[in-house]
Amino acid sequence: MTTEPATNAAAPPGDTATRESLEDYTLRFAPRSYRRWTPFVVGGSALGGMAYMADFSIGAGIGLQHGTGNALWGIGVAALIIFVSAFPLAYYGARYNLDLDLITRGSGFGYYGSVITAVIFASFTFIFFALEGSIMAQGLRFALSIPLWLGYLISTLIIIPLVIYGMKALTKLQTWTNPLWVVLIVVPLVFLVAADPGSIGRFLAHPGTDGAAVNPASIMLGAGVALALMAQIGEQIDYLRFMPPKTAENSRQWWTAVVLGGPGWVFFGAVKQIIGVFLAVYILARVGAEAAVEPIEQFNAALGALFPTWLVVTLALLLVVLSQVKINVTNAYSGSLAWTNAFTRVTKTYPGRITFLFVNLGIALILMEADMFSFLNNLLGFYSNCAIAWVVTVATDIAINKYLLKLSPKRPEFRRGMLHPWNPVGVVSFLAASLLSIAAYFGLLGEFLSSYSTLVAIVVAVVLTPLIAVLTRGRFYLRRTDDGIDEPYLDDDGNPSGTPYLDQVSGQRFERPDMLASPKGGYVSSLSLSTDKSGEHVLPPQ
Template identity: 75%
Template sequence: MTIEESETRAAPAGLGATKETLEDYTLRFAPRTYRRWTPAVVGASALGGIAYMADFSIGAGIGLTHGTGNALLAIALAAVIIFVTGFPLAYYAARYNIDLDLITRGSGFGYYGSVLTSVIFASFTFIFFALEGSIMAQGLKYAISLPLWLGYLVSTLVIIPLVVYGMKVLAKLQSWTNPLWLLLMVAPLVFLVVKDPGSVQRWLSYEGEGGAGLSTAAIMLGAGVCLSLMGQIGEQVDYLRFMPPRTAENRRAWWTSMVLAGPGWVFFGAIKQAIGVFMAVYILDAVGKAAAVEPIEQFTGVFTEVMPSWLVVPLALVLVVLSQVKINVTNAYSGSLAWTNSFTRITKRYPGRLVFVLVNLAIALILMEADMFSFLNGILSFYSNCAMAWVVTVATDIAINKFVLGLSPKQPEFRRGMLFAVNPVGVVAFLGSSLLSISVYFGLFGAGLRPYSPLVAVVVAIVLTPLMAVLTRGRFYLRRTDDGIIEPLLDEDGNPSGTHYDCEVCGEAYERPDMTASATGGTICSLCLSTDREGRHILPAQP
């Protein structure tokens, strides 16, 4: 069976999704029949999504404010935290082929409780879409004098035709453009360092605005900005859910791709942030602080030193546009999944993912027109508190509650009727962590503690998540332990079963992990169950 045939076979009837190629298994387990890519292709596609230019601006902003030494330590600290917390999420997505919202449901939040985190993640995608779109508009203005307002519109509209068909097109786009992107980014920097070795020493010795040397407060403030990127693991997971089953033959490639494209994305991001500091310091005297944080200015300044002047602006523009397109197709795609998840669960209606592609892009365009780029670090610092509370709570539930305490079921569950509506374990931990860290961020506990709000978010989530599991004795994870189908969810290799069952509502066949027994006697797919307004297909709770 070809990919096209499997997509047609899997298309849900009468639910607003006319072709699964367009919907890309929104709200669903990603079936084997669709996951025909190798681990290397999935990994390369996921890594293509981190081509964004925001890292250069983030690193530059931290470095120019706090100095290179503080910036590098802040970047390293954030990278370690993001890697450790991202690992369990990436593993569950790749192993069980579900996105981060579906993982969150069964990892402490409950069927409706994870709507909170879906909104947080959707916010991440349109904030970073707006950021990258602003950078592209800056490039268009610099290169061809296009007004910023029009550049914002162009950077939004160009994404729509690329994001319509989901993973099938995204995999090709990311794989084909990765080599050119790497060449344009790396080669000029290498030539510059060889040509001007003293630039490295000037970079390392730069002390920032205050010039006060290393400072714990400065490191934590910088790390707080970097940690706003913790939500990026959600976008990596949207690719990793299409990993093929792990077998003895592909085990090494599977693990390598999962680690590098999952939590490992942050090390590539950290390198870009450090490069952003380097380029900002290099061009600071020539363009001033305000322009030194703009990637188009950074790369134009570097390119000027290593290539003919007539080639500088065109290549810098190509790099900026290419980077923006690579990441913003991912932002638009992931945002549409998050919005659709939330809307369908709350309203029991499924309008289709493409509706929310447009919603997400409209919000991002409004942010761009409001000039969000000028107050970037403030937005990211505030947002990072919520993102960290969410990701650390889910990661802690997986790592500690599932594998250490045994209070959370190890096998992920996302289907309606199998989960309680709200699980206080994740919801209380998330709200407690985010509210406390935001209070610290706004100085409610004193100015001295303000730089440590990211640390508060992480520590509170790590402590509250297992504490709530112990206090509730894990009673609010599963409403049912039996989904009414005799065949196990996993095969003998521990991979999700590929057996097909017919849905009694839409009449289509779906693989075992997407199905449950219906209270009316047959079997029903997860999407039809989600849109069951009367609840007549939902199995009764077990005692």
């Protein structure tokens, strides 16, 4: 064992996996030597990633269809469900410095089982990239008369140079742009309400196209659309995994940053959705229902209450472009990580995260050109069933199987050789929850349940995850309990150890949580194991 400081020495020529991983930690734990930011910097960067405009469109769509009363209740129900389910995931990401895919592996899915959910998460990133890109294209058409097809292309291309770099660049971007974004959102709204107090009454009284009073079915239909954002916690964790070690000295700051930057994002999102309903109702008579859900139209009206006409269009475009860039660098970054994780595990080949950056952006561009925005709520209502099934399954495994039943190992394991390839606890629960909720969504389980498909996903995941763990007695979680290294995985404060070890395959030094003993002698990193096609460095079952 060596105790020298970890270094980022140059990787062997052509070793793309090692070279890129030194910056973005695509396939592995984020080491202590890299995590030099304060809790508030990391938490603030995570919150900067949720500065997207989609919430305004989502809220507007719910409110215009189901009415303000049902929309407010639906948004509130969705926010509560997302917060409760996201909390254990955010804590694990920040405490053990792992992204959500690595957490999923050891929380009921197995080494290969989480490939399924990696693809689900990658789908989330390109769907929401396309949504934000569409909003930016609407802004470019509104302000500069640029046709939509060209606006879609521009909104995609401007992200590429920003997201090629890893966490360091994203942290700077989010930190510098957060104050300006808040000012452009809050100040015009305050002046709009002050100038037109009656707008509050019209907003609260809006009946929606359904014209229905507040009722459970409409509330859950609205909540189902908002619940599609449940997978956003994966992007929040892509920031939170860089939290510094939790100690007695920084405990209060650490918890505050984790709660606000993790599950707390949903309350900011809920506020934006409610603002979207308000602004859509405010401009409905003027622009019509189709345009009222477009954020560029909404904030053109809000800014018009404060600024002269010649400045309004410029500021509205600035807000839309700024929001799109802030969230889509995160969508593109997180999506490239998810695709890379899935592809590398299946093929034992690492083509480079940048390759999948272009794959993700290409899919998003196709969705934009196909006018995804016009059927947004239907798409999100369908997708939310899969997102809910995944997140609730992992959250249930952490909260119940790890802490209550103690059938799942408390510390999340992600390394090849330590996990079984597949674990029925997560895989079966996720598939059952997804398929049954989708069947309910399309009315295959009866008309009544079609309005409550999201609740079907939640209930099935919450019931099956512990049930299957009990039936299998937890024996499919770990293939081994001993990784062959004498030093404890965690230090005295319960944080992952920072002691570096030499990886005999790559010649790099990696910290203790990334390492295992090799059957051939010495140590090997989880990164090298991911691309070990022969399996000669994989420890045998214990």
